[in-house]
């Protein structure tokens with residue numbers, strides 16, 4: 001135990017949740033919020049802490065001395081994690097979606113997809129991660145109806161894996177790509193979606209963190225960026241966007257876009273097309289089965305909320321109906337908790353993208369992140385149903401002309 005370790009890091013009343021550096025040997029897994037405190041000043045009511053065996057007695061003593069109530073659970077987490085990884089490793093591997101895959105395999109999957117999509121898709125990159133991994137995605141779309149007018153063609157953004165440990169999000173993003181590619185020739189509506197929109201799907205926005213969840217710590221959430229000033233290892237990318245950046249407890253970085261991954265996303269969205277062509281922005285997370293619209297930083301509703309709500313509800317209902325598995329819709333601050341500097345709020349507030357949602361995929365909010373691989377396909381099917389419902393509803397609300405311009409029906 002080094003002298004830099006301090007119990008202050010688990011003092012819930014002070015809201016000081018710096019995630020651990022290795023020296024602290026404590027890991028904050030999850031915070032639970034009292035729903036009645038969902039105002040701009042709120043406090044978590046409970047926190048789960050993972051401790052090394054060596055520190056456990058000391059931790060318990062200090063909690064007792066301070067009169068902080070605690071319960072202990074899962075006495076050997078490592079054993080549980082090892083069994084989980086073995087189960088995934090042993091899973092039937094013929095179908096890509098039967099088990100979780102490391103980052104290299106995701107890239108191989110996308111390359112193979114490009115070789116069989118008849119020119120309807122190609123790979124794109126938005127930049128590099130802190131450790132130098134390419135941030136690779138797959139773009140799907142034909143220019144059939146917009147040969148001379150690519151600048152006004154509507155675009156859809158779907159990313160996943162901002163948070164490293166949320167493995168079901170990565171697979172769900174790739175599942176959507178697979179559906180758009182493999183269904184093109186048989187399904188009229190899929191053909192319509194591929195012919196009329198450009199889909200940018202980036203399945204792993206935080207490959208360094210994701211790689212770390214495979215090699216070292218399955219429950220790692222953030223990037224692997226060492227901030228020499230603060231000593232914090234890892235930034236929460238989803239608190240690192242320059243829109244109402246500031247009051248988050250999950251380490252937000254030393255300044256907006258301190259990490260190359262968030263910078264790359266922002267630069268790509270802003271520079272690739274002129275303002276107004278991005279139509280829909282979906283960022284995939286887990287867990288809690290929630291569809292969250294802006295804002296996260298305040299409970300006030302954004303302008304255009306009736307449309308956001310109508311599309312969001314259609315998306316949510318379609319997800320729920322697919323396997324009779326309930327999802328809930330609402331603005332992030334009202335349904336989940338206040339969060340600032342998120343990509344969702346940035347996409348709507350700064351980039352001006354009209355339809356923006358964070359999807360918290362399968363798993364109850366109090367479950368851990370060790371979701372079974374048997375959820376990959378059904379969760380993919382739920383999201384696929386949700387995305388199609390969103391497109392249908394957006395098209396009902398706005399008539400998109402053949403030249404790519406849009407006439408919005410006011411609600």
Ligand SMILES: [Zn+2]
Pocket residue numbers: 162163166285286
């Ligand atoms: Zn997340």
